[in-house]
Amino acid sequence: MDTHDRMFGKAGQIGNPWKQPVDHPDIAYVSWFAEPNAQSTCEAAFFDHDDNWYVQTVDVFADYADGEAVGGTRVYRYIPRELLVDWLRIYAPYKQPEKAL
Secondary structure, X not given: XXXXXXXXXXXXXXXXXXXXXXXXXXXXXXXXXXXXXXEEEEEEEEEOOOOOEOOOOOHHHHHHEOOOOEOOEOOEEEEEHHHHHHHXXXXXXXXXXXXXX
8 A cells, every 4th residue: 555545635645635824915825735655745736815726936836836837727746844834934823822801
């Protein structure tokens, strides 16, 4: 059994990506999961504030873009997990929940 079959559908894996809201002027959220056969890397796609694929190149991930945007989609593959996490630390910082009064 390969990694893809064993991990398929688990949270943060192919078939069940994380959908992380971000505070970015052009991007509303990133959908990402661990690459099935390279768990230290991720596959990601970005979406705009109208819930459409963000097909412009996200500069920091340009080296990982899967070629040209095709059919209104753009995917980034084999992004080192730490690179994505560092980007999320900037655009999706953890916010402490407000205390109930």
